Amino acid sequence: MSSHKAVPHPCAADKIRSSARELFYNQGIRAVGVDEIVQKAGVTKPSLYRAFESKDGLTTAYLIDYQQTFWGRIDAICHNHPDNPRAQILAYFDDLALRAAQPGYRGCALTNAIVEYPDPDHPVRREAARLKHEIREWIQQKVSNLKANDPDLLTDGLILLIEGVYTAGQVFYPPGPVIKAGKLARLLLQSSGISADQE
Structure with a gap:
């Protein structure tokens, strides 16, 4: 048998x-x-x-699945850099730079959904925005564990960098400006008073 x-x-x-x-x-x-x-x-x-x-129900499930992939990457990063928020932030941007510089990159599914559904009350738009706030909360929590001069400004700067990569990765021929996302994240941290000795 x-x-x-x-x-x-x-x-x-x-x-x-x-x-x-x-x-x-x-x-x-x-x-x-x-x-x-x-x-x-x-x-x-x-x-x-x-x-x-409905198709909207399927779309919401798609966005949730996409977010689970994001958290899978974050879990791996945190596992590789335990108790080191600076290294975790930079590892995320280094990884994002490599992914966004690949041919056929289509950016962030959540950002794309928000662009496709401009009505703020549409269920797809609401779900995408909710999941986006989860990402901002993760960045905010990591920044709060660092001694930044202005934590709110640094959080906003990192979020703007992320969203810029999502768009630029689709606009410019690879590797394009997105390949420098990790370097730009380091400059943002440095300008906020966070040095490599915090790793």
């Missing part, structure tokens, strides 16, 4: 999420229809509506 366990097949909802993530990120949310998603996933349209109720 074989001792191998059967490998579970992805359920329809998982296939839909995976297909939607690829299509939404590469083409834009509004540009992709439900028919295209289910065709790529190899499932039926009722399967999508049973799992997510």
